[in-house]
């Protein structure tokens with residue numbers, strides 16, 4: 493695009509954009525099993541109205557927008573209560589990745605204050621890539637440990653990886669790949685024993701597990717009730733059902749959060765203090781988060797949690813009945829499945845032909861689902877298509893042309909630098925003319 497001299501009308505702009513979106517993921521019809529967490533049109537309308545009303549507000553200066561300061565404080569207060577952090581405080585961020593960056597920055601600077609100059613963080617292989625990215629950005633050494641047959645962190649391996657330079661141990665509640673909750677009490681106890689910090693990544697579970705527990709489902713211990721857990725990341729824009737661009741990072745104590753902040757006192761532009769990564773902070777996501785939480789209340793979240801869990805159970809039963817295997821013992825609405833008698837990537841391709849978009853996983857190869865209340869009406873249509881596709885592939889029908897061969901090659905390639913080059917090349921090619 494070259495800027496036109498005179499621009500075009502608002503209607504033409506919007507028409508062009510609507511046309512551009514025709515190929516986008518069709519999440520409203522439940523076709524997408526990741527990326528969008530749909531709680532229905534009412535929640536979406538509340539979120540949008542609040543977002544628009546605070547569209548131009550900037551939380552960079554809390555004195556200029558006391559409304560945003562109040563919304564952020566109250567959203568965080570609510571999160572601290574849900575996670576049972578009696579004295580917990582935190583910050584709102586733009587997403588899980590920023591929350592995790594902040595947790596690692598805090599751990600690094602907390603370690604520096606104790607004289608640790610070459611800080612290390614111990615990470616089960618199942619943690620989200622945001623930890624790898626944060627370690628890379630912040631100059632921390634990431635030490636990876638394997639997961640067990642149940643896909644949960646191997647705590648004995650974590651113990652073996654701890655050194656005097658360890659500033660932080662991490663567990664997930666739950667992990668993204670298989671939706672399993674690590675043994676947080678054991679990881680936190682190990683951290684305490686070594687005088688290190690312990691972060692629980694509840695980006696996906698932080699606003700789901702508390703309500704799952706309230707409706708009487710078994711949830712293993714994972715939050716601030718576990719001694720030794722020092723910080724938790726919990727995303728609002730996932731199962732908090734608020735507008736994208738909203739997450740929380742919480743610390744057990746105010747003293748710990750101090751390591752997250754940054755101040756610059758010499759700037760001619762004025763005295764500058766900033767809590768997190770970003771400078772300007774969009775008002776929309778903060779306002780929308782507050783609005784959705786006020787709108788839903790605990791009964792609203794419990795109802796949505798029940799709906800998502802009910803859909804999850806029906807999906808898991810149907811997937812098992814169709815001859816597939818669920819990986820591990822997932823606690824909530826995030827899980828993956830694989831096959832012992834067919835190429836799971838070919839199945840994903842066959843489902844994609846009829847519009848279903850599932851994420852492909854590796855190590856081991858699997859298909860991944862994140863179930864939202866918006867999926868409730870689409871469970872049976874999905875299972876019908878799954879059975880049809882599986883029967884065709886089992887009957888020897890050729891797999892449709894898709895990405896299966898590429899995924900299989902990448903998943904099995906022993907030379908990961910070749911895979912890395914392929915991904916870099918892909919990213920590089922996105923803007924090629």
Ligand SMILES: *Cc1c(COP(=O)(O)O)cnc(C)c1O
Pocket residue numbers: 586587588589590620622664666667668693694695696727739
């Ligand atoms: C989504 C997710 C993240 C990263 O969050 P973003 O909002 O995508 O940056 C981190 N951890 C887990 C477990 C997640 O599911």
